[in-house]
Amino acid sequence: MTLPTPDPASDPAVDPASGTIKLDAGPAMQPVSPLVENWHYFTRSRGAVLGLGVFMAMVAIAVLAPWIAPHDPAVQYRDALLVPPAWTENGRAAFLLGTDAVGRDILSRMMHGARFSLLIGLVVVTIALASGILVGLIAGYVGGKTDALIMRVMDIILAFPSLLLALVLVAILGPGLFNAMLAISLVLQPHFARLTRGAVLAEKNREYVTAASVAGAGHLRLMLVTILPNCLAPLIVQATLSFSSAILDAAALGFLGMGAQPPIPEWGTMLAEAREFISSAWWVVTMPGLAILATVLSINLIGDGLRDTLDPKLKRS
Amino acid sequence: MLRFTLSRLLLIVPTFIGITLIAFVFIRMLPGDPVLLMAGERGVSPERHAELMAQFGFDKPMWRQYVDYIGQLLQGNFGFSFSTKQPVLTEFMARFPATLELALCAIVLATVLGVSAGILAAVKRGSWIDQATMSAALVGYSMPIFWWALLLIILFSTTLGWTPVSGRISLTQFFPRVTGFMLIDSLLSGRPGAFRSALHHLILPTIVLATIPLAVIARQTRSAMLEVLGEVYMMTARSKGLSPSRVIGLHALRNALIPVVTTIGLQVSVLMGGAILTETIFSWPGIGKWMIDSISRRDYQVVQGGLLLIAAMVMVVNLTVDLLYGLVNPRVRHK
Amino acid sequence: MALLEIRNLTVSFETAAGRFHAVKGLDLSVDAGEVLAIVGESGSGKSVAMLAVMGLLPATADVSADAMLFEGRDILALPPRERRRLAGREMAMIFQEPIASLNPCFTVGFQIMETLKRHTDLDAAARRRRAIELLDAVGIPEPETRLGSFPHQMSGGQCQRVMIAIATACTPKLLIADEPTTALDVTIQKQILDLLLRLQIEHGMALVLITHDMGVVAETADRVAVQYRGRKMEDADVLTLFENPQNPYTRALLAALPENAGDGRLPTVAATGNWELPA
Numbered sequence: 017m018t019l020p021t022p023d024p025a026s027d028p029a030v031d032p033a034s035g036t037i038k039l040d041a042g043p044a045m046q047p048v049s050p051l052v053e054n055w056h057y058f059t060r061s062r063g064a065v066l067g068l069g070v071f072m073a074m075v076a077i078a079v080l081a082p083w084i085a086p087h088d089p090a091v092q093y094r095d096a097l098l099v100p101p102a103w104t105e106n107g108r109a110a111f112l113l114g115t116d117a118v119g120r121d122i123l124s125r126m127m128h129g130a131r132f133s134l135l136i137g138l139v140v141v142t143i144a145l146a147s148g149i150l151v152g153l154i155a156g157y158v159g160g161k162t163d164a165l166i167m168r169v170m171d172i173i174l175a176f177p178s179l180l181l182a183l184v185l186v187a188i189l190g191p192g193l194f195n196a197m198l199a200i201s202l203v204l205q206p207h208f209a210r211l212t213r214g215a216v217l218a219e220k221n222r223e224y225v226t227a228a229s230v231a232g233a234g235h236l237r238l239m240l241v242t243i244l245p246n247c248l249a250p251l252i253v254q255a256t257l258s259f260s261s262a263i264l265d266a267a268a269l270g271f272l273g274m275g276a277q278p279p280i281p282e283w284g285t286m287l288a289e290a291r292e293f294i295s296s297a298w299w300v301v302t303m304p305g306l307a308i309l310a311t312v313l314s315i316n317l318i319g320d321g322l323r324d325t326l327d328p329k330l331k332r333s
Numbered sequence: 334m335l336r337f338t339l340s341r342l343l344l345i346v347p348t349f350i351g352i353t354l355i356a357f358v359f360i361r362m363l364p365g366d367p368v369l370l371m372a373g374e375r376g377v378s379p380e381r382h383a384e385l386m387a388q389f390g391f392d393k394p395m396w397r398q399y400v401d402y403i404g405q406l407l408q409g410n411f412g413f414s415f416s417t418k419q420p421v422l423t424e425f426m427a428r429f430p431a432t433l434e435l436a437l438c439a440i441v442l443a444t445v446l447g448v449s450a451g452i453l454a455a456v457k458r459g460s461w462i463d464q465a466t467m468s469a470a471l472v473g474y475s476m477p478i479f480w481w482a483l484l485l486i487i488l489f490s491t492t493l494g495w496t497p498v499s500g501r502i503s504l505t506q507f508f509p510r511v512t513g514f515m516l517i518d519s520l521l522s523g524r525p526g527a528f529r530s531a532l533h534h535l536i537l538p539t540i541v542l543a544t545i546p547l548a549v550i551a552r553q554t555r556s557a558m559l560e561v562l563g564e565v566y567m568m569t570a571r572s573k574g575l576s577p578s579r580v581i582g583l584h585a586l587r588n589a590l591i592p593v594v595t596t597i598g599l600q601v602s603v604l605m606g607g608a609i610l611t612e613t614i615f616s617w618p619g620i621g622k623w624m625i626d627s628i629s630r631r632d633y634q635v636v637q638g639g640l641l642l643i644a645a646m647v648m649v650v651n652l653t654v655d656l657l658y659g660l661v662n663p664r665v666r667h668k
Numbered sequence: 669m670a671l672l673e674i675r676n677l678t679v680s681f682e683t684a685a686g687r688f689h690a691v692k693g694l695d696l697s698v699d700a701g702e703v704l705a706i707v708g709e710s711g712s713g714k715s716v717a718m719l720a721v722m723g724l725l726p727a728t729a730d731v732s733a734d735a736m737l738f739e740g741r742d743i744l745a746l747p748p749r750e751r752r753r754l755a756g757r758e759m760a761m762i763f764q765e766p767i768a769s770l771n772p773c774f775t776v777g778f779q780i781m782e783t784l785k786r787h788t789d790l791d792a793a794a795r796r797r798r799a800i801e802l803l804d805a806v807g808i809p810e811p812e813t814r815l816g817s818f819p820h821q822m823s824g825g826q827c828q829r830v831m832i833a834i835a836t837a838c839t840p841k842l843l844i845a846d847e848p849t850t851a852l853d854v855t856i857q858k859q860i861l862d863l864l865l866r867l868q869i870e871h872g873m874a875l876v877l878i879t880h881d882m883g884v885v886a887e888t889a890d891r892v893a894v895q896y897r898g899r900k901m902e903d904a905d906v907l908t909l910f911e912n913p914q915n916p917y918t919r920a921l922l923a924a925l926p927e928n929a930g931d932g933r934l935p936t937v938a939a940t941g942n943w944e945l946p947a
Contacts, residue, residue, distance in 0.1 A: 063468075172351035175651075176644045179606030180624065184640055187628045188362050264477055268610060271479050272625060287480060291614075294483055295491045302487075305480030313475040320471070565768040568724050573783045573834070574756035587773045663773050663818050 057325040064321020070314035078130035085124035086112070089281050093119035098297045114299040116289065122300065125281035126307045132282045133263050133311060136197055140262035141255050143201040148208025149251070153239050155209065156216025167213070170206040178203040179268060186274045193276040196269045203265070204258045211254055215247030249326035256319030260312040267308050283308050334666050337659045345652055349645070356641040357402050360633050361395075411638035416630055421638035425620060430513025431501060432612070432619030436604050438539045443546035444597060450547075451554020451593075455562065456581055466551060473548030478607055482541040482614045489537060496537050499616035503530040538615045542607050546600040553596040557589040564588075591662050598654025602647050669740055670697040671842060671874050672721065676734040679716050679725065679898075690716040692898040700841065703868060703875045705889035705906070707882065707921070713898040714878045718844045722761050723751050739841070757787040759842040760835035765851050766827035770819035776803075776830050777815030780837060787838045802833040806863060825856035829863065836867055843868070844876045849884070861888060882925055886910060894918050 059065055077084070087110075099115040100107045107114065113123040155166040173181070185199035186192075219225060220243065228242045269275030270284025278285055283304040290300040377385065386392050393401070405411075411421040450470070454463040490498045497503070501515050508522030516535065519527035561567065562585055570584040609621035616622070620639065627635035659665040679691040691713040698704050706714045720731050721743070736744045738759065743751060763769045770779060780799040784790055790798060796815070803811035806829040819827055828848060835843055845864060849857035865888055868875045877888060885892055885906065892909045894901040894917065902915040913919045 168347050168351060171348050172355065175348055175352055175648050177602045177605035177647060179609055180643060183628060184359060184636060187636065188359065260475065267477050268479060291483065294487055298487055301483050305477060308477050308480065309475055313472060316471055316475050565763055565765055566771040568763060569769045570771065571724055572722055572755055572761045573786060574752040574754065575786060576752065584771055664820050667818050667821065
């Protein structure tokens with residue numbers, strides 16, 4: 017196999033005027049700015065771009081739901097109980113994805129459900145991220161007995177299967193959307209604490225931290241301004257993972273009757289109501305689950321794209 | 334290796350104390366009077382109330398209650414179920430084999446398929462096989478598994494009629510319970526069709542429960558393999574002129590398995606959460622379903638005892654996996 | 669006939685910033701039994717060219733040449749199985765990071781005996797004896813016990829000796845050493861280089877030594893090839909190169925030796941002129 021020989025015109029080492037090789041030609045390739053480079057790597061993955069697109073669409077749907085949903089999600093049409101999707105035999109054009117057992121339009125409920133799911137993800141990740149980073153920073157930076165104690169507590173939380181712990185917490189606090197969010201935040205927080213602590217420990221003894229400390233930086237500044245920004249990559253990736261975990265866990269709690277309570281159109285709660293119609297009305301079961309799948313999948317795709325972008329080891333030329 | 338083992342064992346002790354503390358605190362965190370909570374809607378007469386308070390020791394100071402609680406645990410007393418009046422430990426042991434059988438089948442399936450898929454995807458990086466398996470894995474852990482279970486039931490049980498909807502064995506089969514594992518007991522009983530029935534009942538729940546671990550193991554194996562494939566010692570192996578199958582199957586895999594062992598261990602906790610959902614949908618009589626039912630029945634002694642037992646079990650499994658990791662990683666095993 | 673003959677070798681990779689040519693039109697030849705040093709700065713493509721010869725480049729690399737002949741055979745045209753027969757037996761390579769070069773999960777003995785099993789007919793006992801012989805030949809004390817050691821239990825210098833043992837196990841005709849001492853202590857560097865040269869003379873191997881250290885070149889090489897940005901700048905026997913370098917880049921490299929620093933600064937490679945592109 018013969019390759020085209022490298023074109024002297026495009027070789028930065030070659031002086032265009034005389035056709036000779038410059039012996040001090042500088043870097044072999046022009047470096048690009050980090051943001052451009054990261055965006056380039058991110059968009060190299062079609063999956064990541066697709067995920068971003070779908071997620072943006074979900075956000076748009078959630079925000080605009082009150083205006084773009086064809087029906088009010090709470091209205092029960094007595095003459096349209098368990099109507100199949102519009103493209104099937106007995107379907108009706110007014111109800112694109114059909115109706116549920118009490119005659120509510122599934123599409124509208126799903127659109128409004130997006131608001132709850134995205135809200136859950138946002139709130140849970142914010143709480144877990146903030147508290148986890150705080151705890152992890154303190155543990156990693158202070159070290160010693162404080163570190164040991166904090167990590168023991170994290171280990172104890174992690175010793176319980178997360179769904180089980182969330183269930184028990186909700187049992188204590190009482191079922192409901194808000195309590196479910198709190199419970200899930202608590203369960204997800206140790207991941208952030210551990211990550212932050214690990215990153216802080218790795219960075220703490222690096223030269224640039226010592227340099228900043230010698231230059232007179234106080235503890236708070238060292239923690240937040242010097243060390244933390246260098247630990248961000250794994251935290252960002254974990255945040256996307258936790259976002260999708262939160263949505264799935266909230267849906268699971270809703271399915272078990274412990275999360276958002278009916279008539280809130282949370283997707284998991286919708287599935288709980290749909291369970292008895294497995295054999296008779298498949299669309300009541302399938303649709304809300306598809307919504308969960310689409311949302312979580314798009315977030316995971318974004319997370320994957322971010323991981324590939326931010327992890328230097330995987331950058332292969 | 335010995336030091337590693339000992340250090341791991343020592344680490345467990347404070348964590349174990351911690352989970353007993355949490356289990357203990359749990360009942361006392363519930364709003365309302367503990368005796369009334371346990372009595373439920375029926376309520377109790379004032380005399381019975383005082384009796385129960387004394388019996389359960391709720392009138393003693395907190396620390397005293399905790400010490401008594403630990404004492405009871407050490408004697409194997411994990412409380413009593415309010416609905417069945419049986420000891421919690423007995424109820425747990427009766428249901429545990431069902432969950433164990435399901436979990437074992439699931440983890441074996443997940444490991445075998447997951448590792449194979451991960452190796453294949455890593456070796457054929459960037460090809461359609463890689464993209465297809467990784468996409469499938471991504472979908473696998475992006476799905477709510479209770480929905481996945483319902484879909485599979487719609488397809489295989491309702492529409493195709495291939496598999497049953499619930500339970501561990503057909504209602505027409507009766508045989509003595511020896512090990513608690515349906516697969517083994519049905520074989521031992523020698524009854525025609527018993528094993529087949531047990532297998533049929535096991536298929537869908539196993540697939541559902543195995544889905545997330547399979548997806549995660551596949552992805553982890555692929556990423557571990559990719560990292561290993563980029564190491565210098567892989568170039569050494571190839572420079573020796575070894576066959577590709579030996580280079581991948583021995584030199585790479587042996588190293589990649591080290592982080593994968595940890596991953597498999599982490600999936601045990603996930604499996605427990607998944608078991609709760611799976612057992613609920615398939616009416617599988619294991620500890621997951623037991624916990625859910627007890628929570629809704631407000632059988633709080635069961636919830637407390639079950640929580641503790643499950644957490645302890647997960648810790649033991651994690652410890653085992655930790656030790657396994659120490660065996661598998663030469664840097665730990667040979668200091 | 670030269671042992672290894674390369675004509676117009678080009679190697680390129682696809683990267684985020686476009687196609688990168690690591691090696692551009694390289695001509696090189698190595699005679700049996702001679703020591704060739706390939707010198708150049710980082711990014712000159714010196715390792716990539718030799719990896720291409722061994723067949724160790726990833727699938728993402730595009731390799732093409734007018735000829736790549738080993739003992740007269742075109743190795744680029746060989747089917748992969750034939751090429752794998754050459755690697756380890758006729759030609760071998762050692763790398764820059766000794767501890768990372770050995771598989772952490774297998775003992776040193778296993779890794780040496782593996783090569784023997786692949787390329788020779790020796791039985792297990794004979795392989796073991798040979799492995800001990802090899803460890804002894806590369807200067808590892810107590811070779812019998814060392815067979816059961818893992819790489820992380822040994823120092824960098826010892827690991828490099830093991831690598832040399834593995835590479836010379838089947839007495840190859842060509843040994844490529846890619847910066848074998850860069851990652852080692854200065855005191856160990858000399859020992860390893862001496863070992864390489866001794867083995868080279870004993871077995872009559874051709875040795876290709878890739879390095880950026882001109883001092884090493886002066887002491888060990890018969891001939892020198894200078895590379896810059898994927899191209900060969902100069903190719904001469906070592907005495908001629910040092911006494912009368914033709915290429916301005918070579919002159920600049922030699923001037924950059926610490927001995928030549930005057931006024932407390934090293935002379936730079938800049939502004940020493942341009943070199944005509946080969947036709």
